[in-house]
Amino acid sequence: ETGVTQTPRHLVMGMTNKKSLKCEQHLGHNAMYWYKQSAKKPLELMFVYSLEERVENNSVPSRFSPECPNSSHLFLHLHTLQPEDSALYLCASSQDVAGGQETQYFGPGTRLLVL
Amino acid sequence: GENVEQHPSTLSVQEGDSAVIKCTYSDSASNYFPWYKQELGKGPQLIIDIRSNVGEKKDQRIAVTLNKTAKHFSLHITETQPEDSAVYFCAASGQGNLIFGKGTKLSVKP
Numbered sequence: 001e002t003g004v005t006q007t008p009r010h011l012v013m014g015m016t017n018k019k020s021l022k023c024e025q026h027l028g029h030n031a032m033y034w035y036k037q038s039a040k041k042p043l044e045l046m047f048v049y050s051l052e053e054r055v056e057n058n059s060v061p062s063r064f065s066p067e068c069p070n071s072s073h074l075f076l077h078l079h080t081l082q083p084e085d086s087a088l089y090l091c092a093s094s095q096d097v098a099g100g101q102e103t104q105y106f107g108p109g110t111r112l113l114v115l
Numbered sequence: 116g117e118n119v120e121q122h123p124s125t126l127s128v129q130e131g132d133s134a135v136i137k138c139t140y141s142d143s144a145s146n147y148f149p150w151y152k153q154e155l156g157k158g159p160q161l162i163i164d165i166r167s168n169v170g171e172k173k174d175q176r177i178a179v180t181l182n183k184t185a186k187h188f189s190l191h192i193t194e195t196q197p198e199d200s201a202v203y204f205c206a207a208s209g210q211g212n213l214i215f216g217k218g219t220k221l222s223v224k225p
Binding site: 043100105108 | 119151157159166204211215217
């Protein structure tokens with residue numbers, strides 16, 4: 001596989017629940033990313049971390065809260081989500097951020113359904 | 116900002132035929148163009164990439180061409196096989212991040 005793992009692979013939650021998505025990379029990379037993938041839309045970049053510092057936050061609603069405790073782990077904390085937040089959430093990593101010019105390696109994603 | 120258009124959205128070919136997917140981008144400063152393949156239930160996987168200092172790159176049955184003047188790049192798959200069936204995404208480096216196209220669903224019929 002790619003060296004990027006994500007758990008859980010599937011998640012169903014109600015709008016009042018709180019849950020967390022976990023990502024771990026075993027590639028020794030310095031940058032990690034969260035993307036949202038919805039049907040018939042391009043991948044949407046949500047957050048970028050470089051050496052555990054957040055360097056990008058693309059106008060994502062506050063009900064999504066990222067956390068990067070170290071360069072190998074990335075979390076996405078979810079609370080009071082809406083049905084339109086149902087999507088595949090992908091984690092990726094790259095050696096460095098480098099203005100988007102580094103190869104990004106993706107995990108398998110978490111399929112989220114909000115009821 | 117950068118915008119990436121990808122065509123076609125779906126493509127069906129017979130096994131053994133060639134497949135071509137095309138992308139255009141808007142930011143002339145973009146200089147890195149990767150292609151990803153996403154199979155059902157998996158995340159996107161890099162299959163080939165090209166940087167702006169070259170016009171073409173090949174890796175066995177796949178090739179990518181880049182025309183910086185026209186701001187478009189294409190993925191070519193020759194001798195297609197059923198296992199090539201997947202969704203393919205192009206991307207361009209822009210605004211400091213990768214900007215992705217909407218994807219092309221390729222179906223290879225045996």
